[in-house]
Amino acid sequence: MDIQLPPSVALILNTLTCNNYKAYIVGGCVRDSLLGKSPKDWDITTSALPHQIMKLFNKTIPTGLKHGTVTVVINNEHFEVTTFRIESTYSDNRHPDQVFFTSNIEEDLSRRDFTINAMAYNKSESLVDIFHGQKDLNTKIIRCVGNPSERFNEDALRMIRAIRFSTQLSFHLDEATTSSIILNNSLIKNISMERIRDELCKILMCSEPSIGIRLLQHTGLLKYILPELNKCVGFQQHNPHHHLDVFEHTMLVLDTTPEDLIIRLAALFHDVAKPKCFTMDENGNGHFYMHEVESSIDAEKILKRLRFDNNTIKRVCILIKEHMQGNNSLKTSSIKRLIARVGTENLNSLFELKIADIKAHMPPHTFDIVYDLREKAAKIISEQQPLNIKDLAIDGTDLINIGIPKGKTIGIILNNLLDAVIENPHLNNRSILLNQALNTYSEIKKD
Known part of the structure; x- marks a missing residue:
């Protein structure tokens, strides 16, 4: 077996080996290489201690000395080099209470999460695979190293990581791993929202993200991570336009969107408030009036809880709030x-x-209204028709200059003018707007 190493990685391994230290590439880069993929990162593990690593290379960064990690810089590329280590108990299900360095690669591999991530490689020894990770790669299985409950009690995020790897690679969780996640799912409450968010995003960016979301639900993790979405499971819509319950409808929408995180987040939460908006009429038909508004409100709360940035939250919530607009033909001003x-x-x-x-509604599907809306919107944009106050031929300073006092009145008048211009773009003329502004101000003063 021969894994092609980048020159910088080969240099680091050779330098360590020539100085009588053991050194291997380890973890994800070995896994990806065996799968025929190009690794994103090349992690290196060695018997050398951090201070010994730093002596051997011209440029290093002490990024995690407590955990044995030194970043080696070669030709402006950064590589993490970590001393073989074993770990003590994990009191918080997140971090080891203590880290101990070891000279034994087998002990280092035994602390890792899954067999497919517990392989090491160098040119002289080839593959070190004491937990049969290569076999699990070939049979497409996600299996914990050793006892699954021990691995999940060490770091509860591993439960979501197992599901994420299963979704990314189209692998199956082995029975013991699945059972252990179900048994230990409440431990996820000990994990920071930021770490959960990052794994959730990776699941959402998979080619078929519903696989991961369904596994989160099946294993009981969803009720802790996204309880609002969990309430959608099995919620029947009782509507002639829907043949799926709210959760199944959401999963189909999610899988049908492009691989764009903003759109996928919007798809995941676009109907999340439907259970609390449900009403049924006298004919037995279900309705979800204003669910898009309520779903946008709920999505904002969820995304804030998961510590998403403000721009992501804003964009996702806009899409959710507006996703029902244009389902019927709209006039140009609308x-x-x-x-x-x-x-x-x-x-x-x-x-x-x-x-x-x-596409996730009851067939047959027609997209004519969306295509028509897209075409009309493109025409409006290409013609640079006024859409916002900043597009008006006048601004607040112009209103002040003709005698309208500063304050709320300026905003009221500008918004009235914008409404008029949206209905009739030909009104977007400086003299016309100034005259209209004075008329509006006169009306306001009368009131």
């Missing part, structure tokens, strides 16, 4: 207002979400 609310930078994402949503 399309302009939609563009202004959504933002031109988010329009295509909205159309992609709407198309995916239609």
